[in-house]
Amino acid sequence: MLRGEQGRAVQEALQLQLAVGRFFGAKRFVPVSNVHMMGDIEVMGDSGKSFLERAANLGAKCVRPTTTNARCIDFAYLDRLQQSRVEAGKEKELIACLRRMDVITADTCINYQTLYQPHLGEHVAWGDTGTVIYANSVYGARSNFEAGPAALAAGLTGRVPEYGFHLDEHRRGTFQVNLKADLHDLADWGAVGKIVGSGHQDYYAVPVFCGIKRTPTADELKQLGASLASYGSMGMFHMVGVTPEAPTLKAAFGGRKPKEVMTVSNRDLEAVYAGYDTKNNPLNLVVFSGPQQSLFEMKTLATLLKGRKVAKGSQLFITTSNGVKSAARELGYLKTIEDAGAIVLEGVCFYILQNLPQMRVREGWSNLVTNSAKLANIIGAHKFNTILRRTAECIDIACSGKDVR
Amino acid sequence: MSTARPIKTIRVKRAFGAVVEGEALVSTEGFSPRYDLDRWSGLISRPGHALEGHNIKGRILITPSAKGGIAAGWAFYDIQHKGIAPKAFVFGVTNPVMVQGAVFAGITITEGWSMSPYEHIRTGDIVRVDPQKKTLTLIRRGSPAASAPRG
Numbered sequence: 001m002l003r004g005e006q007g008r009a010v011q012e013a014l015q016l017q018l019a020v021g022r023f024f025g026a027k028r029f030v031p032v033s034n035v036h037m038m039g040d041i042e043v044m045g046d047s048g049k050s051f052l053e054r055a056a057n058l059g060a061k062c063v064r065p066t067t068t069n070a071r072c073i074d075f076a077y078l079d080r081l082q083q084s085r086v087e088a089g090k091e092k093e094l095i096a097c098l099r100r101m102d103v104i105t106a107d108t109c110i111n112y113q114t115l116y117q118p119h120l121g122e123h124v125a126w127g128d129t130g131t132v133i134y135a136n137s138v139y140g141a142r143s144n145f146e147a148g149p150a151a152l153a154a155g156l157t158g159r160v161p162e163y164g165f166h167l168d169e170h171r172r173g174t175f176q177v178n179l180k181a182d183l184h185d186l187a188d189w190g191a192v193g194k195i196v197g198s199g200h201q202d203y204y205a206v207p208v209f210c211g212i213k214r215t216p217t218a219d220e221l222k223q224l225g226a227s228l229a230s231y232g233s234m235g236m237f238h239m240v241g242v243t244p245e246a247p248t249l250k251a252a253f254g255g256r257k258p259k260e261v262m263t264v265s266n267r268d269l270e271a272v273y274a275g276y277d278t279k280n281n282p283l284n285l286v287v288f289s290g291p292q293q294s295l296f297e298m299k300t301l302a303t304l305l306k307g308r309k310v311a312k313g314s315q316l317f318i319t320t321s322n323g324v325k326s327a328a329r330e331l332g333y334l335k336t337i338e339d340a341g342a343i344v345l346e347g348v349c350f351y352i353l354q355n356l357p358q359m360r361v362r363e364g365w366s367n368l369v370t371n372s373a374k375l376a377n378i379i380g381a382h383k384f385n386t387i388l389r390r391t392a393e394c395i396d397i398a399c400s401g402k403d404v405r
Numbered sequence: 406m407s408t409a410r411p412i413k414t415i416r417v418k419r420a421f422g423a424v425v426e427g428e429a430l431v432s433t434e435g436f437s438p439r440y441d442l443d444r445w446s447g448l449i450s451r452p453g454h455a456l457e458g459h460n461i462k463g464r465i466l467i468t469p470s471a472k473g474g475i476a477a478g479w480a481f482y483d484i485q486h487k488g489i490a491p492k493a494f495v496f497g498v499t500n501p502v503m504v505q506g507a508v509f510a511g512i513t514i515t516e517g518w519s520m521s522p523y524e525h526i527r528t529g530d531i532v533r534v535d536p537q538k539k540t541l542t543l544i545r546r547g548s549p550a551a552s553a554p555r556g
Contacts, residue, residue: 016505016508016509019421019508020501020504020505023421023508023516024419024504025419038475038476038478039479043480045444045479045486046486047482047485047486048479048482048483051482069475127475127478128475129474129475144501145474145475145501146478146501146502147477147478147479147502147506147509148475148478148479149479149482149505149506150478150501150502150509163501164501201435201472202470202498203498203499203500203501204498229474233470233471233472233473233500352476378439378473378474380451381439381440383452
């Protein structure tokens with residue numbers, strides 16, 4: 001590969017991987033069975049697009065199943081959201097280019113729920129931090145955060161340098177979190193991620209949760225993981241009795257002592273919710289996104305919205321994958337949700353929507369209400385004031401325009 | 406390259422890239438090219454960031470930690486092509502996305518330091534990053550005025 005007998009694109013991909021591996025002191029490569037990459041025009045810009053077009057023209061083809069993360073445009077809503085036709089044209093070219101390289105443009109950040117579930121010890125190369133922390137923690141698979149160019153390189157070479165979470169030594173717990181809080185709503189799990197992640201901004205910090213009162217659902221672990229990765233830049237957690245590498249507290253720490261023991265109580269959760277302020281601006285935007293909604297979440301939203309209407313002057317956005325939206329349509333959830341006046345976008349994430357800053361100004365949005373702690377964290381870059389609320393509260397706010405607290 | 410005698414050398418733990426020398430931009434706060442940066446001008450734009458109003462273009466950015474997610478990987482390549490990239494990133498702790506992004510863009514990057522640079526290096530000082538020797542060296546003091554924000 002390095003000599004170029006498999007083409008220049010593969011040669012350059014391996015050179016990139018070698019340099020990254022050297023940086024982290026990797027001793028060898030490990031084969032990966034699945035790749036997930038972020039690649040859309042909002043995120044990569046014109047230079048990234050040119051890079052991909054050059055790779056495609058060099059005949060680059062992925063040698064492992066490679067899927068794409070959420071993107072920035074749902075073409076069916078281009079006009080309604082007044083997004084740029086020029087950028088949409090580039091996005092279409094980009095998608096065509098990725099397909100030429102055998103990339104499966106599935107456009108979802110919940111691949112771990114809808115597309116591929118790696119097994120214990122399986123090496124993968126995934127992008128989107130939420131997917132990585134889920135793979136490592138819940139499935140016991142092994143992945144580092146793989147940025148777009150790095151994930152594509154893994155797709156082309158079928159391997160990654162062995163460092164970080166591919167190695168046992170980085171997978172052991174580093175600190176303990178006693179969960180005393182009653183965690184009823186998805187937002188509560190995200191709030192835990194905020195509390196734990198904010199105080200430990202370290203890729204190699206691995207929290208071990210214990211004291212969990214019941215078996216969490218996949219959607220709950222999704223919200224927790226996405227939030228930990230967002231606030232703490234973390235790539236892995238354990239939950240004793242729940243996740244595969246934590247049958248016991250001792251096993252989760254692998255013989256090490258916790259550097260710290262912390263507790264999360266109901267009072268801590270309430271402090272998180274109380275920490276958001278509407279700043280006397282209207283509550284006219286509610287968003288369920290980041291990560292995309294699963295079919296179960298869509299069902300919950302349909303139940304909560306049945307027979308209700310989004311308040312005049314307010315907007316409710318929901319993002320999901322093409323597969324989930326299709327199933328929700330079949331099952332009637334979509335009709336209930338859309339009849340209430342919500343907009344359901346597929347294949348995108350709200351926070352990377354093309355033209356979002358312009359949309360914010362045009363629509364007079366200042367506050368953004370969501371049940372996703374991750375979204376509440378990252379969308380600040382677009383100058384939104386975010387407010388985390390529980391799922392049913394978000395729907396009440398969408399239908400009334402008023403905070404329920 | 407300056408021939409001035411180095412007055413302080415800090416060892417870094419991991420490093421990639423070419424030897425670079427330039428003006429330090431020292432942050433006590435972590436950095437994300439997605440959350441903190443205006444990717445068209447190079448200005449740190451997030452309200453309240455420790456370096457708000459400073460421009461990273463051509464600087465050696467010294468920052469304690471990496472923030473943000475996967476999207477940062479394309480962002481470094483993007484700012485490199487727009488001509489607004491820093492000469493080097495000097496991180497206390499970082500994550501793979503920053504390293505992959507910097508390597509992909511051909512920007513010098515280091516992680517870890519043998520002593521805190523905050524007591525020794527100020528914004529505006531001229532420093533050298535040598536990835537082969539794994540050193541961050543203070544070459545000469547900048548003027549106090551250099552530490553004020555400027556676009």
